[in-house]
Amino acid sequence: MPSFEDQVVEENDFLNGIKVQNFIKKTQNKPVNITGVCKNCGDPIDDKRLAANPKADLCIDCATELENKRAHSAIFGPKR
Numbered sequence: 001m002p003s004f005e006d007q008v009v010e011e012n013d014f015l016n017g018i019k020v021q022n023f024i025k026k027t028q029n030k031p032v033n034i035t036g037v038c039k040n041c042g043d044p045i046d047d048k049r050l051a052a053n054p055k056a057d058l059c060i061d062c063a064t065e066l067e068n069k070r071a072h073s074a075i076f077g078p079k080r
């Protein structure tokens with residue numbers, strides 16, 4: 001009979017396995033930015049940003065700029 005500690009460790013391994021599987025499922029069908037470089041300006045993307053969003057392909061500056069443009073066109077409509 002395994003000890004309580006052994007069972008807890010096994011359970012944690014099991015849960016970690018599920019987390020990894022979910023992560024793979026989530027990222028599998030989406031392009032993941034493996035280069036870690038902003039596609040707009042070519043600057044390296046912050047590690048923390050990539051960890052939070054592995055498919056981020058813009059650095060925080062460009063992403064912020066894009067968000068501002070989106071917010072702008074949502075209010076004023078797309079430029080013609």
Ligand SMILES: [Zn+2]
Nearest residue numbers: 038041059062
């Ligand atoms: Zn950039």
